[in-house]
Amino acid sequence: xxQSIKPRMSRRTIRSGVIFHTLAVLFGVIMIxxxxxxxxxSLKPNEEVFTTVTSLIPSRVVWHNYVEGWQSxxxxxxxxxxxxxxxxxxxxxxxxxxxxxxxxxxxxxIPFAGRKACFAILMGTMLLPAQVLLIPQYIxxxxxxxxxxxxxxxxxxxxxxxxxIFLNIQFMRGVPRELDEAAEMDGCGWLKKYxxxxxxxSKPSLITSAIFAFYWSWQExxxxxxxLSKPRMYPLxxxxxxxxxxxxxxxxxxxxxxxxxxxxxxxxxxxxxxxxLVEGVAxxxxxx
Amino acid sequence: MTAATAxxxxxxxxxxxxxxxxxxxxxxxxxxxxxLLVFTSIPMLYSLxxxxxxxxxxxxxxxxxxxNYINMFQDGVFWKxxxxxxxxxxxxxxxxxxxxxGVAMVLASNHRGIGLYRTVYYIPSLLSGSVAxxxxxxxxxGTDGAINGILTMMLGRPMTYNWVGEPATALYSLILLGCWHxxxxxxxxxxxxxxxxxxxxxxxxIDGASPWQRFSRITLxxxxxVIFFNLVMGIINAFKAFSEALIITDGGPMNRTMLFALxxxxxxxxxxxxxxxxxxxxxxxxxxxxxSIFVFKSSDGWVHYEE
Numbered sequence: 061x062x063q064s065i066k067p068r069m070s071r072r073t074i075r076s077g078v079i080f081h082t083l084a085v086l087f088g089v090i091m092i093x094x095x096x097x098x099x100x101x102s103l104k105p106n107e108e109v110f111t112t113v114t115s116l117i118p119s120r121v122v123w124h125n126y127v128e129g130w131q132s133x134x135x136x137x138x139x140x141x142x143x144x145x146x147x148x149x150x151x152x153x154x155x156x157x158x159x160x161x162x163x164x165x166x167x168x169x170i171p172f173a174g175r176k177a178c179f180a181i182l183m184g185t186m187l188l189p190a191q192v193l194l195i196p197q198y199i200x201x202x203x204x205x206x207x208x209x210x211x212x213x214x215x216x217x218x219x220x221x222x223x224x225i226f227l228n229i230q231f232m233r234g235v236p237r238e239l240d241e242a243a244e245m246d247g248c249g250w251l252k253k254y255x256x257x258x259x260x261x262s263k264p265s266l267i268t269s270a271i272f273a274f275y276w277s278w279q280e281x282x283x284x285x286x287x288l289s290k291p292r293m294y295p296l297x298x299x300x301x302x303x304x305x306x307x308x309x310x311x312x313x314x315x316x317x318x319x320x321x322x323x324x325x326x327x328x329x330x331x332x333x334x335x336x337l338v339e340g341v342a343x344x345x346x347x348x
Numbered sequence: 349m350t351a352a353t354a355x356x357x358x359x360x361x362x363x364x365x366x367x368x369x370x371x372x373x374x375x376x377x378x379x380x381x382x383x384l385l386v387f388t389s390i391p392m393l394y395s396l397x398x399x400x401x402x403x404x405x406x407x408x409x410x411x412x413x414x415x416n417y418i419n420m421f422q423d424g425v426f427w428k429x430x431x432x433x434x435x436x437x438x439x440x441x442x443x444x445x446x447x448x449x450g451v452a453m454v455l456a457s458n459h460r461g462i463g464l465y466r467t468v469y470y471i472p473s474l475l476s477g478s479v480a481x482x483x484x485x486x487x488x489x490g491t492d493g494a495i496n497g498i499l500t501m502m503l504g505r506p507m508t509y510n511w512v513g514e515p516a517t518a519l520y521s522l523i524l525l526g527c528w529h530x531x532x533x534x535x536x537x538x539x540x541x542x543x544x545x546x547x548x549x550x551x552x553x554i555d556g557a558s559p560w561q562r563f564s565r566i567t568l569x570x571x572x573x574v575i576f577f578n579l580v581m582g583i584i585n586a587f588k589a590f591s592e593a594l595i596i597t598d599g600g601p602m603n604r605t606m607l608f609a610l611x612x613x614x615x616x617x618x619x620x621x622x623x624x625x626x627x628x629x630x631x632x633x634x635x636x637x638x639x640s641i642f643v644f645k646s647s648d649g650w651v652h653y654e655e
Contacts, residue, residue: 166373172370172374191609193395219387250369319479
């Protein structure tokens with residue numbers, strides 16, 4: 061922090077720079093080590109995974125692990141599990157983002173009776189642990205015949221996700237009201253104001269919500285664990301858990317190949333939308 | 349809020365407008381209201397009812413009075429689980445927050461390549477709750493895992509300690525995994541640090557303030573709103589921790605990692621004591637509420653909002 065104030069590059073600042081970068085890189089290596097170890101292990105010959113456990117360079121690169129891992133997954137291949145994960149993630153994301161944006165608009169702009177009370181309840185539900193709802197929801201969805209379908213996981217997302225509602229409210233509050241007023245002069249109602257002005261302008265918070273929605277639904281574990289008992293319906297998270305049982309799993313490099321593949325979508329989304337994500341995370345903590 | 353709330357008798361136009369606003373508001377929040385009713389409120393009431401019953405998930409719930417709550421007090425695993433959860437929360441949250449703040453402060457400097465470091469440190473946070481990572485963690489810290497491999501090289505003698513399997517260290521391996529995800533708090537701290545006016549530090553330098561004084565008198569007080577936010581979210585999420593414990597240790601060894609949320613799941617879906625599980629989930633809710641209220645109430649004393 062203080063280096064910025066000093067104008068010249070003295071020997072001391074160079075030395076502190078070297079120390080800084082050495083430590084920062086070292087720390088980065090530690091942080092990223094588990095991921096590198098996973099990728100390295102997924103490329104090793106299976107018998108070497110735990111015998112050369114510290115080596116991050118495979119003695120020979122075995123791409124075939126990915127083929128074997130893909131196929132050795134019970135009656136189904138990982139194609140099924142990836143497909144299921146994508147279905148859950150895509151519908152949850154669309155539902156969560158669309159409904160949250162609608163609800164956020166009402167909280168951010170429309171002066172309706174009971175808005176304050178509703179907002180307090182909304183914030184309260186953010187603190188509510190999922191475990192309280194686990195059993196009653198399970199019984200409810202069971203009586204509706206929704207067990208072994210994706211519905212119990214996807215449908216509640218269409219009722220808005222408190223965190224995304226909050227994120228969008230915060231963003232919409234920052235949009236100048238003059239724009240609304242101008243629209244009102246032109247005789248626009250609330251729906252028009254939403255679709256013509258706030259919806260397009262809140263693109264950044266929509267994207268941030270979409271990224272989080274995708275991450276959470278892609279990695280969702282508890283819901284599928286309870287509602288999906290047929291292997292045909294397993295998403296990746298459950299499939300990986302089932303095939304990681306040490307008493308039955310022998311093809312570890314194949315399993316690590318699949319864990320690696322399972323985080324590829326997460327990293328890809330991060331690469332393309334990094335800016336939105338970093339800004340989104342930063343603002344959530346700032347404005348309340 | 350608007351002109352419509354003024355005390356004067358309303359004109360017909362204003363009344364109409366108010367009604368239209370109420371209807372529009374209701375229409376826009378209707379998805380959320382529906383969810384609040386159907387997926388939250390009704391299940392919560394049902395859960396409260398079930399907590400007073402004996403219910404295996406198949407037959408009809410049988411009225412059981414306060415017995416579930418009484419049984420809890422005699423359930424040794426319940427108490428162990430409460431203790432372990434507190435241990436988990438109160439070690440993990442301060443540790444992760446200080447790591448996040450420390451790294452954020454270093455990253456707030458003007459060295460080159462800061463953006464890259466920030467990205468690399470943040471990546472693990474993307475994978476919090478990931479099954480893949482939990483599997484990797486259990487293998488890294490297992491008997492023949494890479495941690496033992498590295499220690500063997502460093503210490504020069506073979507290490508075969510099962511970090512996730514031994515009662516002494518199992519919980520700490522989970523805490524370490526939690527700390528690994530410090531990235532999102534770090535990002536929030538970085539942007540909080542950037543909002544502190546540089547002139548404060550310059551003034552302090554002129555007054556001859558030491559680095560520690562600059563930290564404790566400027567940085568820390570100015571950051572309290574951000575610390576507060578991270579603290580609340582951290583505590584709540586830590587109380588809810590579940591999938592790591594299920595996948596890595598399955599509550600063992602000897603229930604040393606039987607986090608409260610995991611114990612609720614086991615009672616409900618492994619032993620099918622759903623009434624008991626509901627009663628426990630209400631205790632969890634009570635504990636989280638007490639802590640949230642405590643943190644919120646105490647915040648008047650230590651959180652400084654700038655006007």
